[in-house]
Amino acid sequence: MDYAVEMLDIRKEFPGIVANDDITLRLKRGEIHALLGENGAGKSTLMGILFGMYQADRGMIKVSGKEVRIGNPNVATKLGIGMVHQHFKLVSTFTVTENIILGSETRKGLVLDVKTASKRIEQLSQRYGLNVDPHAKIEDISVGMQQRVEILKMLYRDAEVLILDEPTAVLTPQEILDLGIIMKNLIGEGKSIILITHKLKEIKANAHRCTVIRRGKTIGTVDVASTSELVMAEMMVGRSVTFKVDKKAASPGEIVLQVDSLSVNNNKKCLALNNFSLEVRAGEIVGIAGVDGNGQSELVEAIAGLRKPESGSVRLKGEEITGLSVRSRIHRGIGHIPEDRQKRGLVLDYTIAENMVLEVYHREPHSKRGILNKAAIKQYAERIIASFDVRSGQGASSIVRSLSGGNQQKAIIGREIELNPDLLIAVQPTRGLDVGSIEYIHRRLVEQRDKGKAVLLISLELDEILNLSDRIAVLNQGERIGVVNASETNENEIGMMMAGVTAEGGGEA
Structure with a gap:
């Protein structure tokens, strides 16, 4: 059998946790091989x-049939193994070309040969259907494009x-389809892909x-075409899962959040949210649907107190809070699960315990007269x-950076729900979570x-919006x-509205 990579009986322990327990994975040449797990x-x-960032405690890695030792990522690169990480590793003020050649610069004498490099990047970009502009700055391109830059790298x-x-x-539905095409182009050219x-x-x-791996062990390898989603989900979480949200009809009470004619600018000082109004009542879930970058983030930041609106007002339980600080909003009953867990949700080098009290450390019982009660x-x-x-190696004293992304997410959601807020703003609450955790959240x-x-x-997953919400507000270009x-609509109608087509006779809230 022609395998590009074989990982045989790999074991890896970290303090307090066996991360990989004799896992075997064989990647055939020219295939897309999914690695599925909670x-x-x-x-x-x-x-x-495999990429040389960690060393296995035991087990063997073969590349093209030969046993190899991958001591660091440079060795992996020389062996023809590349990795696009979940959180991209790009320098935002550099151009696409500068990012791609970083660390493997071609020179003419002492001078960087950027011209030849960007020509080659352009050719690669065309060959694989990536459509990346080699001269664009990273900070000016979408997240989906940044990912293509990582692939080009x-x-x-x-x-x-x-x-x-x-x-x-991190991709929009359209970008997800595009990535599928890019992956098929890559294997069409003889590459092999592992998709986590x-x-x-x-x-x-x-x-x-x-x-499929579960709690560090291989559960099995299946042929995708002949295996149902339900079977794979069951292998992954070890029990049967339901994809439908079980909920009774809502019985909304009084208005908790009232947003009136809110207009908010984005970082580039352009209007991102224009004259937006919405009410959310006690006892209801209101979903905001829209393609990424249509004003959702600015709306949330204006409600949470992270961004100053240009005009309009935000009221919580009848009280005007438009000018209040973040802390006083939390105090009045706003919980916020932010969109970017690493930038806005957590202090990565603090312990879980410290992260769980970020909003309440100044109150009893957590502290008294400025002294923390550990x-x-x-x-x-x-x-x-x-x-x-x-899940973490060392419970409350684990450093948050050491947790998997999904466990970081669960910690944030737990912290915000524990505040017992009157208004819970949940932005992409299940981003990066597996089916078992999604069901739970x-x-x-x-x-x-x-x-x-x-x-x-607020979610970019249309299924999630339709499944969870009682009412859905659709945003397009702010x-x-x-x-x-929600009970009277479907994916098509919402999709049309997201594209800016108004609902016929749509009831106003």
Whole structure:
């Protein structure tokens, strides 16, 4: 059999946790091989070993049939293995070309030969259908384009095996389809791809075979075409999962959040949200649907107090809060699950315990007269960890950076729900989570609603919006296109509205 890469009986332990427990993965040449597993199942660790970021405690790696030792990422690169990480490693003030040649610069004498490099990048970009402008600055291009730059970076270094870690977590539905085409172009040219993911739909659409790992062990490798999503989901979480949210009809109470004619600028001082109005009542989930970058972030930041609106007002339970600080908003009952967990949600080098009290450390029992009560803080954190199944090596004292992305996410959601807010703003709450965790988080959001809380849900996953919301407001280019009842609409109607087509006779909220 012609294998590009074989990882045989790989074992890796970290303090307090066996991340990989004798895992075997064989990648055929010219195939897209999905690596499926829950958050913290050991997927990224296994690929980190293949890319030379970690060393296995035991086991063997073969590349094209020969046993190799991959001591660091440079060795991996020389062996033709490249990796696109979940959080991109790009310099935002550099151009595409500068980022791609970083670390493997071609020179003419002492001078960088940028011209030849950008010509080669242009050729690669065309050959694989990447459509990247070599001269654009990273900070000016979309996240989807940045990902293509990461792919080009590997192709520029002649990678034959490409590892894509959760590549669609940050993409819009259209970009996800485009990435599928790009992956097929890559294997059409003889490359082999390992796709780390927990999105079953994408495995079905793109992969040939799929290896499932659970809690660090290989559960099995299946042929994707002949295996159903349900079977793969069950292999992944070890029990049957439901994809439908179980909820009774909402019984909304009084208005908790009232947004009136709100206009907000983006970072480039252009109007991102224009004259937007919305009400969210106690006991309902209102979803905001829209393609990424249509004003959702600015809306959330204006409600949470992270961005000053140009005009309009935000009221919480009848009180005008437009000018209040973030802390006083939290105090008045706003919980916020932010879109970017690493930038806005967590202090990565703090422990879980410290992160769990970021909003309440100044109140009793967590501190008294400015002195922190470590025991009370630890107890508080442990309650959240247990309640939200946050998996880490060393419990409350684990450094947050060491947690898998999904476990970081669960910690944030636990922290915000623990505040018992009247208004919970959930932005992309299940981004990067596996089906088992998604099911759990959805249940918790519905539970908040049923406790009479107001929930504002912003998500790019249309299924999630349709499944969870009671009412859906659609945003297009910063304007409200309409508000519809979730039970009376469907993906097509919402999709049309997202594209800016107004709903016929759509009831105004």
